[in-house]
Amino acid sequence: MKKAAGCMLLLLCAILLGSCNSGDNSGTDGVSNATMKRYQELEIREYEGVRLDPSVGPRDNSISGIQNVDISTYELAITGLVKESIALTYEEVLELPSYEKLITLHCVEGWDATVLWKGVLLSDLIEMAGADSAANTVIFHAVDGYTTALPLQDVIDKKIILAYSSNRIPLPPALGYPFIVVAEDKPGYKWARWVTKIELSDDPYYLGYWESRGFP
Secondary structure (H helix, E strand, O other), X not given: OHHHHHHHHHHHHHHHHHHHHHHHOOOHHHOOHHHHHHOOOOXXXXXXXXXXXXXXXXXXXXXXXXXXXXXXXXXXXXXXXXXXXXXXXXXXXXXXXXXXXXXXXXOOOOOEEEEEEEEEEHHHHHHHHOEOOOOOEEEEEEOOOOXXXXXXXXXHHOOOEEEEEEOOEEOOHHHOOOOEEEOOOOEHHHOOEOEEEEEEEOOOOOOOOOHHHOOO
16 A cells, blocks of 8 residues: 555656646747747847757856946957057947857857857957967956967967857847857857957966866
């Protein structure tokens, strides 16, 4: 009798859990309701037959919370080992030739997001300042003090972009407005958000925020 009661209890738990799970995943095309809610207004959800994920991830994993940048006073600096340090307004960056790329971000937390990105080539920005022959590393500085770096040659060869749009909407603040580094083929912590300065360096061993805490 006790065994039968135990089986019934387990069966009831399974039914309840199944009901909860089906409620979470009852969105269209197999997309959960939680994911559907993360899409921004006017954000496209498909591109050339590929389903696009929401621009904003499942949770904020920034070091100091979502940053809200005053675009009226914002400037993007390109400095360090360059022939001439320059500073560009948001509008001046948007006037440069733009590129659109479908790229998947892989987060070390275990989730990923395929998004259609639009922005400018980092190499075009660097060329405007003129890279010194000794420069081999690009360090990205963010509004919240976050930093990370990429090899200069990777930035050039992979045509890495500094994005200002995701899924054909302006970059949401949670994603790094005004600019995010779309670090193709790199884990999410290399995708610097709220970028305010691009610094050229001759230090290939530079350790950014997470790298200095043990990330490769």
